Amino acid sequence: MSETPVRRSGRVTINDVAARAGVSRGAVSLAFNNRPGVSEATRERIMEAVTELGWVPSQTAIKLSGSATGAADTVGLVIARPARQLGLEPFYMEFISGAESVLEEHRCSLLLHLVRDVTQEIAVHREWWQSRRIAGSILVDIQQNDPRVTELAAIGLPAVAVGHPSLTGGFTSVWTDDEAAVHEAVRYLAALGHRRIARVGGHPSLGHTIIRTAALNSIVAELGLEPARSVTTDYSGEQGARATRSLLASPHRPTAIVYDNDIMAVAGLSVAAEMGLDVPRDVSLIAWDDSQLCQLTHPTLSAMSHDVFGFGADVTRRLFDVVHRRDLSSGPAAPPVLLPRGSSAPPRQPTD
Amino acid sequence: MSETPVRRSGRVTINDVAARAGVSRGAVSLAFNNRPGVSEATRERIMEAVTELGWVPSQTAIKLSGSATGAADTVGLVIARPARQLGLEPFYMEFISGAESVLEEHRCSLLLHLVRDVTQEIAVHREWWQSRRIAGSILVDIQQNDPRVTELAAIGLPAVAVGHPSLTGGFTSVWTDDEAAVHEAVRYLAALGHRRIARVGGHPSLGHTIIRTAALNSIVAELGLEPARSVTTDYSGEQGARATRSLLASPHRPTAIVYDNDIMAVAGLSVAAEMGLDVPRDVSLIAWDDSQLCQLTHPTLSAMSHDVFGFGADVTRRLFDVVHRRDLSSGPAAPPVLLPRGSSAPPRQPTD
Structure with a gap:
């Protein structure tokens, strides 16, 4: 380090x-x-x-x-997303629930704050840490050249960063192997006969969005498929619906779409129905994260399944190791696993 | 008081x-x-x-x-539900997001703790309050004869209780008019021609579940409809699916089902499709809470729409009034509004 x-x-x-x-x-x-x-x-x-x-x-x-009352049994989490949007994204509530499951074992609490941007986030962490209100923090939504990586390291904040080690500097990090997951999804679609694959991605500034885009481009090239179109969004169902409508209305309609979360895939399923397209015959959809939503739709959604609850728990366990200086090593989370369900199948007719 | x-x-x-x-x-x-x-x-x-x-x-x-560093700018929230279940319920994340939107204005944070039961919840609030870590708390999921009402009042904890004033003792409370909402939903279904209405309810110990069950029974009697069957659940999609399957498989199948949240209504929609029943022709479904999920399904879900984000914000604003002793008065939240969408229509044939 x-x-x-x-x-x-x-x-x-x-x-x-x-x-x-x-x-x-x-x-x-x-x-x-x-x-x-x-x-x-x-x-x-x-x-x-x-x-x-x-x-x-x-x-x-x-x-x-x-x-120091409180510091020893409190963990901080600052999320820089609009409050209204956060309530609509199953990922965070599952992540927080997983974190709470570990905090509960230690009789600890989570100090949660929503801010507008990373600059505010740095100020909040600084204040919490210097006024001794937290024992350490969880850093999420790591960006490329994230200013938190240098500024929060400089004040000595014990923290675990959720993100690939190429983005998290000297912080202990836990990450999902996004590249392997994208490769698995695309290899599976290619094996079914899909040659024109698109993606509805997350926020363009986030590190894992960039990693997934690069992984998609490299695997379609490797397999000799058509170049893949990626659309970025704010992760909302609304933007997921709009991106899906735009992809499905284009002259070279993709036969398969991979989504960066599950709420956008649910929205995509609804857009396909609205446009009279059959899922999976006309278009296959693959969701990401795999909250229970994916099993509640009809057809059920194939997904890159990722135990988000377990991920939140794992990150929090590592934070206790960091706070108590037992172990500062980084490590990947359990890899996402492709769960084919009702929304993916061979395309109705060969595309070219 | x-x-x-x-x-x-x-x-x-x-x-x-x-x-x-x-x-x-x-x-x-x-x-x-x-x-x-x-x-x-x-x-x-x-x-x-x-x-x-x-x-x-x-x-x-x-x-x-x-x-006292920290106390003045921290608000407590303890939720007594299993961690894994919480991540699956859009209500809480939207409520917390609404609370955060007000806390953010005041540069305040939320101290969040998940516990197993109300007894643990009381212990956590007591510790937070007596060690001066919070300025006040939000009390949720109020039950009948809730022990928090007496025990937390006794330690002088400034708090706002989310629940009907008949349940919240001397605490300032904010509540949704559940009775009026149930009456509105049932009157609408009766006007469409439904005479056999069932309900998939929430947890049986919660105050608002009891209020909604009583309201349903009184309105079907008043309108001369068949007695309404209410099934209680833990609010999960899984139990919502099971309850729907059981209702739709019964010899006297209801022509309309009202749900106590939206994730269970999404699950119900999927069960109807799985059983080959058309929504809304064979069965009308009405959801509750109305997160964005209701607009992402096909057909879209009619719902008792309730601004959960605004509710969380309102409760938090009142808590600041209580903490600063500006205003201790209770008041109802904005009433839920029926939003008919694609999942409700007149029944295919008259039932009796």
């Missing part, structure tokens, strides 16, 4: 912070623990030194601090 | 607590603010006195307390 600016506990000591701020060790302790006895100006100077040096006090110091 | 054991700030003073515990006012302050200087045994005695008397320190005292 030498390529990151993370400084772990033990490298920087309270003496370094005191020296940088030009104060006594006692003053650092008072300021850090939010106790009276230092002026506001001094407090600010000390906290700047803490941030600059990435000082993390030992667990013993935390336990001894009277003001 | 004289019928409840709530003691609001101003009635009980720090002097009362000190007298009850046999200590000085200073010791009460140290213990309450989690500062060193009192023995653990004394602390416990003082906190018992705080609990017994329901002492709530003034906002000024809270602001002055160095250890």
Whole structure:
């Protein structure tokens, strides 16, 4: 992890912070623990030194601090998506439920905050961590060149990042093997006889959207299929419906569509019915994430099935390892598995 | 609110607590603010006195307390449902998203905890409130004779209860007019010509399930329809499917089914297709809550539409009023509105 600016506990000591701020060790302790006895100006100077040096006090110091009530049994999660949109996406509630299943075992709680963008997210994490309200955080929706990777590492926040290690810097990360999953879905469709495959993807700035697009392009080239069209969306059913309508109305209609979540695939199924197209004979649909929605539609939706609940639990278990410095290693989550159901079949007639 | 054991700030003073515990006012302050200087045994005695008397320190005292970091800008929510089930229910994520939209305006966070039952929920709220980690809480899934109503009032927790005022004791409450909504749905179905109406309800212990069952029975009697069968479930799609299958396989098959949420109505739609029944000609379906799911199915689902996001926002706004003692009054949420869509129509032939 030498390529990151993370400084772990033990490298920087309270003496370094005191020296940088030009104060006594006692003053650092008072300021850090939010106790009276230092002026506001001094407090600010000390906290700047803490941030600059990435000082993390030992667990013993935390336990001894009277003001740390709560920090030891609280985990933070900040989500930078519009509040209204979040309620419509089964992924997050399942992820949070999985996280809660582990937190519950440890009698811990989740401190949840919705913000507008990553800049606000950084500010919230900084405040939570420096005011000792959380023991650590879960970072989600990792982007390319994500500013959280450097800025939150710099303040020494213990965290697990949900994203491919190529995107998460020195943070412990847990990721889904999106490339393998896209390859599996496309190989299966190609084996059924599909040659023109499209994709309704997620948000274009997210790391895993970019990985999935690249994986789709590489596998269709490798298998000699037609170039694949990917449309990006905000993950909402509404945009999923619009993207599906646009793909199915195009002169070179795809015979199969792969979706980046399941709510958009449900919307796609409805658009096909509205346009008088039979699923799977006229068009095959493959969903992603596989919440219970996929089994409630008619026909049922084939999906890249991903235990989102288990993923949330796994990430949270790793966060406890990171917080207690037992294990900082990254690892992939259980790989998504293709579950063919009623929405995928050979195309009605060969395409070319 | 004289019928409840709530003691609001101003009635009980720090002097009362000190007298009850046999200590000085200073010791009460140290213990309450989690500062060193009192023995653990004394602390416990003082906190018992705080609990017994329901002492709530003034906002000024809270602001002055160095250890209160976090309390002023954190709201608690404890949900007593199995973690895995929660992820599958769009209601909660929309409710939480609505709450977050208001918390975001106030730069506040939500402290979320999943527990197994109401007893655990009481313990979590007690700990959060007494360790000053939250400014107040939202109480959901109110049951008949709910123990939270007396026990959390006794510790002086500022809270808003989501439930009918007949169930929420002295707590400020926000509720949906479930009776009016059931009456509206049934009157509409009766006007279409339905005489045999069934319902797939929610959890039998919940207050609003009981209110909806009573409302259904009273309106079918009033309109001279056949007695209505209500089946209770855990709100999952799986149990919704099973209940629908059982109703549609019965010798006196209903011509219309009303569901207590939308995921069960989606499951019901799929069961009708699986059984070769046409929706709405053979059976009309009406969902509840009306998340975007209802517009993604084919046919689209008629629903008692309820702005769950707005409900979560409204409850949270009232909680801020309660915390700041601006307004303790209860009030109904915006009433659910019947939105007829593709899943309801006159029955194919008159039933009797």
